[in-house]
Amino acid sequence: MSVHTVQRGETLSGIARQNNTSVAALQRLNGIADPDSLAAGQRLIVAAPPAPPAAPAAAQAGQAAARTAAPAAPGAPVAPCPKKPLFSKRAGGDDNVSALYVTADGEAKRQGLLGQAKGEAGVGMTKMDHSGHLGNRYVGGSHKMEILTAEAKAAGGIVHGVGGTASAKATMVEQEASLFAGKDKNSPWAEAGGAYSLMQAEAKADGLIGSDGRRAGIALGAKAGAAAASGDLKGEINIPIPFTNHTITLRGKGGASAGSVGAGASAHAFKDLETGRYHMGVAGEAAALLGLKADLDLSVGPRYTSRERNAGP
Secondary structure: OEEEEOOOOOOHHHHHHHOOOOHHHHHHHHOOOOOOOOOOOOEEEEOOOOOOOOOOHHHHHHHHHHHOOOOOOOOOOOOOOOOOEEEEEEEEEOOOEEEEEEEEEEEEEOOOOOEEEEEEEEEEEEEEEEEEEOOOOOEEEEEEEEEEEEEEEEEEEEOEEEEEEEEEEEEEEEEEEEEEEOOOOOOOOEEEEEEEEEEEEEEEEEEEEEEOOOEEEEEEEEEEEEEEEEEEEEEEEEEEOOOOOEEEEEEEEEEEEEEEEEEEEEEEEEEEOOOOEEEEEEEEEEEEEEEEEEEEEEEEEEOOOOOOOOOOO
C-alpha cells in the first residue's frame, strides 16, 4: 500500500494510470462514490499492483487455441482495438488540456476476410476537454475548446463486408458547452448545449456494406464545406430500459452558418461492434453564403461508458 496526494488538475483516471491500477479499485479503497469529486491535497490509498502469475500449461494451450480460432461472425460484438500512440508531443497541459501539440496514432489487425485498420493525426495550439458534475450528483456540464487546430482521421476494413470512414478538419476557433442531468455523465438522462466555430473547413466521407470490423450494416454519406462563422444547438435523451443495462438514446443537432459554402448528406443503419449499440439516422446540410444543417441519430443498446459518440451528431 502507498499514499498519493492529489495535485491540482489531477483526475482519478490519471492517478489510476500512474499507479498501474483501476478507477474502480481507487474508489473502493478510498470510499469515493463520485470519481469527479477529487480535491487538491486529498490523500488517496493506492494498492500495489499484484505480480502476474505464471501461466499454467492449460492457459498456454488456451492461448494457442485462441490464436487459431475462427473470426467472429458478422454482427458479433468485439472488443475495441487497444490504443497505442505512435507519436505524441506537447509543450504543456494535463489529462484534459494539450498546448502546442502534435499527435499521430494508428493500428491494424487481421480479422475476417482481410482485416481492419485506423489512424489519425493532429496538430494545434490548444485543445481542451472537461466534463463532470457541478457540486452535486445530478447536474453536470462539459466544455470543449480548440484554437488553431487541424486533424485527419481514417478507418476502414474488409472483414465480412467492406466499409470505411475518412475526415479532415481545420479550425481557427471552436468552442462547445453543455449541461446534463443525471448521475452518470457518460449516459445522462438528458443533455443540451451549443457550439460555435470561426473560420472552419471540413470534409467527411463514409461507406459501409456488411461488416468492416467496427460496424455491421449499411451507411453512405459525404460532406464538404467551409464557413467563416457557424453555430449549432444539440441535445441528447437517454431512456433506461427497465431491468436491463440498456438505454434508448435520441441525439440531434441543428445549426446555421454565415459566409459559408458546402453541401452534404448521409444515412446509416448499423450495429456498432465496439459498443454493442444499434444505430439508425440521417443528416443533411447545404450552404451558399448562408447555410443550414441537421443531424439525427436513434440508437439502442448497452449504456454508454464514455463521453465519446461514434455515430450521429
